[in-house]
Each structure stands twice: as structure tokens, then as C-alpha cells.
Amino acid sequence: MRAVIRRNKALVCDEIEDLAPQAGQVLVKTLACGICGSDLHALHHMEHMIELTSRANGGMTNGFDPTKDTVFGHEFCAEILDHGPDTSGALKAGTRVVSMPVTLTPAGGAEMLGFSNALPGGFAERMILSEALLLPVPNGLPTDQAAMTEPFAxxxxxxxxxxxxxxxxxxxxxxxxxxxxxxxxxxxxxxxxxxxxxxxxxxxxxxxxxxxxxxxxxxxxxxxxxxxxxxxxxxxxxxxxxxxxxxxxxxxxxxxxxxxxxxxxxxxxxxxxxxxxxxxxxxxxxxxxxxxxxxxxxxxxxxVFGYTPEEFAETLHHIAEGVIDVSGLVTGKVGLAGVAGAFEALGDPEAHVKILVEPGLA
CATH class of the missing domain: 3.40.50.720 (NAD(P)-binding Rossmann-like Domain)
Structure with a gap:
């Protein structure tokens, strides 16, 4: 499958291995994923970011190597394609979902999507998510607005x-x-x-x-x-x-x-x-x-940093109910081939507010 990979401090659109969900996981198709300011910084300064994170966490890095290939993208909305073993299947294939950008592993660990060597983030055609962390997108909420849940949380x-x-x-x-x-x-x-x-x-x-x-x-x-x-x-x-x-x-x-x-x-x-x-x-x-x-x-x-699961869920609810109106914030959409150009465009605050990556776009 196709993905945009951070490789040697550059963004490369290339093929990566297909994914198979493990216990408790689901395979999803990425519908839309926002480009975050942390993505812009990480493109050139990932090593420094991880060094600071390690110092903040007592030397722990979760095994992530910033010099290896990484697929960014942690602000996403996706569609369920298939369920792995030991899943309930409560949300059927075809359901649009959002999730905190964390995928739990059968071994008891966690992969931080967008900052992982093992699993791709949202700048890929497909992702692996944890069934336990999925939130269905309420009927009628456009995909591009649902993808704003993570940054607004x-x-x-x-x-x-x-x-x-x-x-x-x-x-x-x-x-x-x-x-x-x-x-x-x-x-x-x-x-x-x-x-x-x-x-x-x-x-x-x-x-x-x-x-x-x-x-x-x-x-x-x-x-x-x-x-x-x-x-x-x-x-x-x-x-x-x-x-x-x-x-x-x-x-x-x-x-x-x-x-x-x-x-x-x-x-x-x-x-x-x-x-x-x-x-x-x-x-x-x-x-x-x-x-x-x-x-x-x-x-x-x-x-402050990040958010709680409760704040993430409440933010989705607020967007869906119109309490938070994000309808005018997406100022650009690109396919995978346009991601590198979008990173450059976001360097100008007058050019865009938020650009979404939609892997299905040509």
C-alpha cells in the first residue's frame, strides 16, 4: 500500500507492507488526516524531539528510532475494513471512526501512531487501530470535521x-x-x-x-x-x-x-x-x-500536553452537535503525492489554517 514516509529528513511517497490486524485490533482505511504543527517540526527535528521526550520520561523511548522510516499522521478519521482476532465486531465494516492515535499491542505495549516504526500513521492508505479505543462518527458529521477531533481535544x-x-x-x-x-x-x-x-x-x-x-x-x-x-x-x-x-x-x-x-x-x-x-x-x-x-x-x-480519553470523546460530541463549529477551518486537501508540498505551504500562516491529507485523492 502507499504511504508518505519520513526518510532521511524528507517526505517520500512510497510503497510499504500491507497490514494485518492482530488480537484486539482492526484494519481501517484512512479517509482524512490533518497535518499538525508537530509534524512540520518533526520532519527536520525528530531526533531532538525524541531526545527531549526521553529525558521527560526517565530515558524511556518506547523503542522508537527517529532515524528509521516513520509515517506521520495522528489527526484522522477512518473507515473500518476488517476485524482481527479477539474483537467483538460491535462496529461493523464500513463504519467511520476516530480514535486517539494509540494502538495497543497484544504484548501489552502501545504504538504512538505518527511516531512509530512498527505501524503507520494517517499519511497512509490504511492503518491498524485498537477496537477498544474506537469512537464511531455520528451520522451526518462530515469526515473532514470528524478528523478535527484530535487537535481540538x-x-x-x-x-x-x-x-x-x-x-x-x-x-x-x-x-x-x-x-x-x-x-x-x-x-x-x-x-x-x-x-x-x-x-x-x-x-x-x-x-x-x-x-x-x-x-x-x-x-x-x-x-x-x-x-x-x-x-x-x-x-x-x-x-x-x-x-x-x-x-x-x-x-x-x-x-x-x-x-x-x-x-x-x-x-x-x-x-x-x-x-x-x-x-x-x-x-x-x-x-x-x-x-x-x-x-x-x-x-x-x-x-499542559495532550488530552484524556474523556476529553477526546467530549470533543467529538461537541463537534458533532455544533457546539464547536470547525466547518470553515479546512483550507486545503491533498492526496499522498501532495503532502510534501502541503508541508511547505503551511510555513506561511496566511496560506492555510488546516490542510487534510486524503489518501484516496489522486
Whole structure:
């Protein structure tokens, strides 16, 4: 079968071995798979990513060798083709499904799809998934929207980790895929006002479409100038004065969704005293902050990653019910032969919001 393979830090469309499901597994046809920012980074820097992951996990790498062939793709919607042994078959062949990008093995291990040498991710005509992790796509939900479940679950998890109160004001810095998912997650839970900031006009338009209450171009205006307009005093002295007079204000929460060196320090300096900064942008480089500033302002830093199975399932439900409207976010679709070009196109934030890979396209 055909797949797009990361080989020698390049993307090659080639033939790979056909797949056969083992115990508890199903064979699926890939219908659509999104290109993630982590895919873009991993193309050239996979070795560094895995080295950092290993350090974070006490030296464990799950046996993955970043120098060997890898088929990316972890944001997918697929169709069941066949069931392996020891499966219930509750979801019949032809059923469209989504899944967390993890395939359980009969030996008790797990393959992280898109970052595995043993199993291909969604940039392949077929995949092997675990029956126990499948979620059927609700009738009527288009395939391209179902494929957005995984990236938007990332935003749901970031929101779940934020200590938002009913009067909180949220600022989302960076409106790429992660920032957009956070905005959607905030509005799905009824939070607001939500301020969104990005230099890109296209990304700002997407943020507004997903429900951001205020959209700001940081080149023209600092988003931090809006805190007091929403009743959030920015200094500890002003906050203490309001409390002494019997008043209250919402907890300010900032979502860092850029992941570039220097951004976190700039937020520590600019955020209101007592703010929680939820770090969802993945900075892969050594960064620098000045703790004394964060200490003086009593800034809380929360780092988030991934999502829970419950958040993944809830995100699919929210998309299917229209609570999260992703209908206008897919700005391009390519077949396997167009994946390398799509990676290049996504380097320009004005060119696309999200590109889907559809292996069935010519």
C-alpha cells in the first residue's frame, strides 16, 4: 500500500507492507488526516524531539528510532475494513471512526501512531487501530470535521487545566491550530470574555469565527491593555484595594499557544498579578525566564500536553452537535503525492489554517 514516509529528513511517497490486524485490533482505511504543527517540526527535528521526550520520561523511548522510516499522521478519521482476532465486531465494516492515535499491542505495549516504526500513521492508505479505543462518527458529521477531533481535544485539555472562575477573563496568545482549539474549548464551556491575539490576519479571522470576543493584532495594540476594560486590575496594589473595599474581579488566565523562545518571559512580565499562564505552545528550544518577576507578581505557570480519553470523546460530541463549529477551518486537501508540498505551504500562516491529507485523492 502507499504511504508518505519520513526518510532521511524528507517526505517520500512510497510503497510499504500491507497490514494485518492482530488480537484486539482492526484494519481501517484512512479517509482524512490533518497535518499538525508537530509534524512540520518533526520532519527536520525528530531526533531532538525524541531526545527531549526521553529525558521527560526517565530515558524511556518506547523503542522508537527517529532515524528509521516513520509515517506521520495522528489527526484522522477512518473507515473500518476488517476485524482481527479477539474483537467483538460491535462496529461493523464500513463504519467511520476516530480514535486517539494509540494502538495497543497484544504484548501489552502501545504504538504512538505518527511516531512509530512498527505501524503507520494517517499519511497512509490504511492503518491498524485498537477496537477498544474506537469512537464511531455520528451520522451526518462530515469526515473532514470528524478528523478535527484530535487537535481540538488538545484545546479542551488546556481549558480543563485552567483554573477559570465564572468571571474569569482569558487571553489566548497565538491563534494557530493550538490557539484556535483553546478558543473553541473556552467557548464550548461557556467561558468569556475571550481575547485572542495573533499577527496573522487569517488566523485572527479564524479566531473570531470560533467565538473570540475580542481579536487583536499585537503589531497595532498590546492585548494586555484590555485587562482593565474587562474589570481586571493588573497590579497587586490595585487588586488588594478592591478586595479591601469588598469588591471582586475575575481571575485572569493567559494561554500561551506560540511555543517560541521569549514568549513566556514576555507574558510573565505583561500579565496581571496573580494570573495563571497555561503553556500549551510547545517550545522545543532552551528558553529563559526571570523567576523573580513571576514570584513578585505571584504568577502561576501550568504546562499542559495532550488530552484524556474523556476529553477526546467530549470533543467529538461537541463537534458533532455544533457546539464547536470547525466547518470553515479546512483550507486545503491533498492526496499522498501532495503532502510534501502541503508541508511547505503551511510555513506561511496566511496560506492555510488546516490542510487534510486524503489518501484516496489522486
Amino acid at each position: 488538545v484545546g479542551a485539555h488546556a481549558v480543563a487545566k485552567a483554573r477559570l472562575d465564572p468571571n474569569s477573563v482569558a487571553l489566548v496568545v497565538g491563534c494557530g491550530p493550538v490557539g484556535l482549539a483553546v478558543i473553541a474549548g473556552l467557548k464550548a464551556k461557556g467561558h468569556g470574555p475571550v481575547i485572542a491575539a495573533d499577527f496573522s490576519p487569517r488566523r485572527r479571522a479564524a479566531a473570531e469565527m470560533l467565538g473570540a470576543d475580542v481579536v487583536i493584532d499585537p503589531a497595532q495594540e498590546s492585548p494586555h491593555g484590555r485587562w482593565e476594560g474587562f474589570g481586571v486590575p493588573t497590579t497587586r496594589a490595585a487588586q488588594n484595594m478592591i478586595r479591601m473595599m469588598g469588591g471582586s474581579f475575575g481571575r485572569p488566565v493567559v494561554f500561551e499557544c506560540v511555543g517560541s523562545p521569549g514568549v513566556l518571559q514576555s507574558l510573565v512580565e505583561a500579565a496581571p498579578a496573580g494570573a495563571q499562564i497555561v503553556v500549551a505552545g510547545v517550545c522545543m528550544e532552551t528558553d529563559r525566564i526571570e523567576p523573580a518577576i513571576a514570584i513578585t507578581k505571584e504568577i502561576e505557570l501550568t504546562f
